[in-house]
Amino acid sequence: MYSGPKATGGAGEIRDVKAGNNGNVYALGRFSSPLVTLGQTVLTNEGTSNGYVANIDTNGNYQWVEKLGGSGHAEYHLCADNLNNALYTAGYYNNIRLGTQTFDATPLDNVFMARFSMDALSAPKFQTSGLKVYPNPARELLNISIVDNSGYQINDSMGRIVAKGNIELGTINISQLQPGFYYLNINGASTKFIKE
Structure with a gap:
């Protein structure tokens, strides 16, 4: 099997x-x-x-x-x-x-x-630091661990673009999104988050 x-x-x-x-x-x-x-x-x-x-x-x-x-x-x-x-x-x-x-x-x-x-306990040496978001789940604002003015894109679970823009003051307003699972993409880095 x-x-x-x-x-x-x-x-x-x-x-x-x-x-x-x-x-x-x-x-x-x-x-x-x-x-x-x-x-x-x-x-x-x-x-x-x-x-x-x-x-x-x-x-x-x-x-x-x-x-x-x-x-x-x-x-x-x-x-x-x-x-x-x-x-x-x-x-x-x-x-x-x-x-x-x-x-x-x-x-x-x-x-x-x-x-x-090839160390099984670590990531590749050139891997960039992970994209961090909090709180997760979130209701209105998603805080981002990345510099301001970076462009972002949010995709739904089907891969459709549902929001995009630039990060302002380390946050993204997600209040317009329906509750569910989403993917945040910034400069080629991605992470999942939940909208309550």
């Missing part, structure tokens, strides 16, 4: 799978839908197709997920170096974001390589 990780809310494919020394599995995939949920992590597509690298433990639980974002196209491949506890992804792109760095080769393509830590 199969018992493994589950992805919901998105169309995509797994491109490569590698095994680590600790029994964990590392998967590289890509998705073309507006959103994809991998365990507790929600990723937002910034272009036609974005990718991800995920660490999946022996019970099928996602330990971390790192997005390979960007507004253009990219092609990815995965290689595991178990001797040095390293994981590499490489490929070509015309616009790609790795962590907080964006690389643009438009209109031509260029090549890239990124190295990840």
